[in-house]
Amino acid sequence: MSAKLSNAQIAWRAAQDIEDGAYVNLGIGFPEMVAKFQPRGKQAIFHTENGVLNFGEAPAEGEEDWDLINAGKKAITLRPGAAFFHHADSFAMVRGGHLDVAILGAYEVAENGDLANWSTGPKGVPAVGGAMDLVHGAKRVAVITDHVTKDGKPKLLKRCTLPLTGVGCVTRVYTSLAVVDIEHARFVLREKLPAMSVAELQAVTGAELVVPGRIGDLVAPEL
Amino acid sequence: MDKTVPDLATAVQGIETGMTLMVGGFGGSGAPVELIHALIDRFRATGSPGKLTVVNNNTGNGRIGLAAMIDQGMVAKMICSFPRSVDARAFTERYLAGQIGLELVPQGTLAERIRAGGAGIPAFYTPASYGTDVGNGKPVAEFDGKHYVQERWLKADAALIKAETADRLGNLTYRRAARNFSPLMATAAALTVVQVARIVEPGAIDPEVVVTPGIFVDRIVAVPNAKQEEALMRGGVAYA
Numbered sequence: 530m531s532a533k534l535s536n537a538q539i540a541w542r543a544a545q546d547i548e549d550g551a552y553v554n555l556g557i558g559f560p561e562m563v564a565k566f567q568p569r570g571k572q573a574i575f576h577t578e579n580g581v582l583n584f585g586e587a588p589a590e591g592e593e594d595w596d597l598i599n600a601g602k603k604a605i606t607l608r609p610g611a612a613f614f615h616h617a618d619s620f621a622m623v624r625g626g627h628l629d630v631a632i633l634g635a636y637e638v639a640e641n642g643d644l645a646n647w648s649t650g651p652k653g654v655p656a657v658g659g660a661m662d663l664v665h666g667a668k669r670v671a672v673i674t675d676h677v678t679k680d681g682k683p684k685l686l687k688r689c690t691l692p693l694t695g696v697g698c699v700t701r702v703y704t705s706l707a708v709v710d711i712e713h714a715r716f717v718l719r720e721k722l723p724a725m726s727v728a729e730l731q732a733v734t735g736a737e738l739v740v741p742g743r744i745g746d747l748v749a750p751e752l
Numbered sequence: 753m754d755k756t757v758p759d760l761a762t763a764v765q766g767i768e769t770g771m772t773l774m775v776g777g778f779g780g781s782g783a784p785v786e787l788i789h790a791l792i793d794r795f796r797a798t799g800s801p802g803k804l805t806v807v808n809n810n811t812g813n814g815r816i817g818l819a820a821m822i823d824q825g826m827v828a829k830m831i832c833s834f835p836r837s838v839d840a841r842a843f844t845e846r847y848l849a850g851q852i853g854l855e856l857v858p859q860g861t862l863a864e865r866i867r868a869g870g871a872g873i874p875a876f877y878t879p880a881s882y883g884t885d886v887g888n889g890k891p892v893a894e895f896d897g898k899h900y901v902q903e904r905w906l907k908a909d910a911a912l913i914k915a916e917t918a919d920r921l922g923n924l925t926y927r928r929a930a931r932n933f934s935p936l937m938a939t940a941a942a943l944t945v946v947q948v949a950r951i952v953e954p955g956a957i958d959p960e961v962v963v964t965p966g967i968f969v970d971r972i973v974a975v976p977n978a979k980q981e982e983a984l985m986r987g988g989v990a991y992a
Contacts (some may be wrong), residue, residue, distance in 0.1 A: 530866050535951065544844075571794070577929075578859055578860075579778040579781065579929050579932050580778075580929050580931060580932050581929050594928065595781060595980045595981075595982035595983060596781050596782070596927050596928040596929060596930040597779050597928045597929050598778075598779060598781050598783075598929060598982075601957055602778075602779040602781075602838075602982075604781075613926075613928060613929060613931060614931075615863075615864035615931050615932065615933070615935040615963075616778075616859070616860075616862075616932050616933045616936060617863045617864060617866075617936055619860075619863070620859070620863050623860055624860060624878065624879060643883075647881070648885075651787070653848075654829040654835050654836065654840070654844055654847055654848070654854075655835075655854075655856050656833070656834045656835055656836045657833055657834065657855070657856055657857075657858050657859070657886060658833050658834040658858075658859050659833070659858065659859035659860060660858070661858035661860075661861075661880040661881045661884060661886060662859060662860030662861065662878075662880040665879035665880055666879070685828065690887045691886045692884065693883055693885075694884065695879075695880075695883070695884065696882065696883035696884075697828030713788075735963070
């Protein structure tokens with residue numbers, strides 16, 4: 530089996546599908562990395578739940594304005610044409626179908642589009658934030674994730690085993706090994722690492738991969 | 753008509769034991785630190801207000817603001833979406849010891865419940881949480897082939913919020929992303945108390961830029977050099 534994609538490369542791959550001018554919400558943590566890899570000439574407008582559209586990268590250390598943060602409570606900057614709004618308007622943008630893309634992390638994704646990404650079980654303090662809203666309403670809900678867990682178990686499953694964030698909500702999954710669409714409650718393979726066979730990929734996937742006639746090569750630059 | 757009050761202690765008068773209290777802010781952005789500390793001062797001096805139900809997106813950070821209020825044992829229950837932060841000891845320790853309640857609400861649902869409370873809408877349907885543990889047990893209805901969960905309005909006895917500029921009639925503007933939940937909370941509380949960086953005469957705020965109209969505001973107190981919660985936290989400050 531060839532080397533899997535790094536997190537940066539998975540984020541890069543997801544960024545290639547974002548259209549110029551698209552309104553995009555990136556989940557906190559790993560998905561935030563997608564913003565760094567927008568193709569030249571394509572500029573998305575990023576939304577954050579706490580009431581900012583069109584924010585830019587983090588300010589230099591010491592330049593932070595702590596009234597200007599993203600949903601992960603990290604300091605941000607504004608791009609020309611930014612807007613502020615309150616939380617009800619912010620989630621009207623989310624649930625009302627106004628966002629083009631939401632990109633989220635995942636513990637598990639099921640072939641029927643169910644997503645589990647907020648809780649690993651009843652231990653500790655439960656926290657959901659905006660995840661259960663974000664999975665509804667965006668035109669595309671994409672997940673970026675390693676293809677398997679740290680223990681090598683599949684994260685793409687027939688049914689999720691962990692508490693759900695939303696049902697039937699995910700439309701595309703970018704993993705360290707493949708790009709998979711969810712169509713009619715099935716995983717449809719779109720791209721895979723060129724050196725990996727479909728059988729090898731199927732062996733680390735917890736539900737059947739539908740293999741259409743043509744499968745693209747999943748290739749990312751060194752990052 | 754003048755809604756200004758002379759000091760913080762006066763601003764938080766009437767907030768009593770057992771009340772539901774909305775507190776503005778998202779993390780440190782927009783957190784009304786001085787109003788919260790004024791409430792803590794009264795609790796230390798008189799033992800009241802305690803047993804509060806507090807509505808905020810989070811549960812405080814470090815040893816200041818909302819976290820300090822929890823540390824003091826003033827809070828019986830939190831209604832929030834994300835009870836985690838860089839330093840969430842105050843809430844986490846009490847929660848795991850069974851000393852504080854938690855009603856976990858998806859963030860957009862929390863915002864809309866507050867909006868509904870202020871707008872006189874007792875319930876509404878949202879797709880968020882359908883088919884999840886959080887939505888479990890709530891009424892569900894199908895509209896145009898999709899399932900939605902019924903959620904109820906959220907109202908409070910009082911709201912403590914932070915804005916940038918107020919005129920004496922209570923019209924408010926906010927600073928950058930610090931507005932977040934505050935314009936909603938101002939509508940949903942019986943008593944809305946606002947700390948502002950500056951108070952101006954009526955007419956000095958362009959009506960085109962008013963975010964919260966004064967009808968939603970009851971008391972205004974000037975706090976010219978307000979502390980930013982994140983800066984206090986990073987400075988290791990404790991209000992205890």
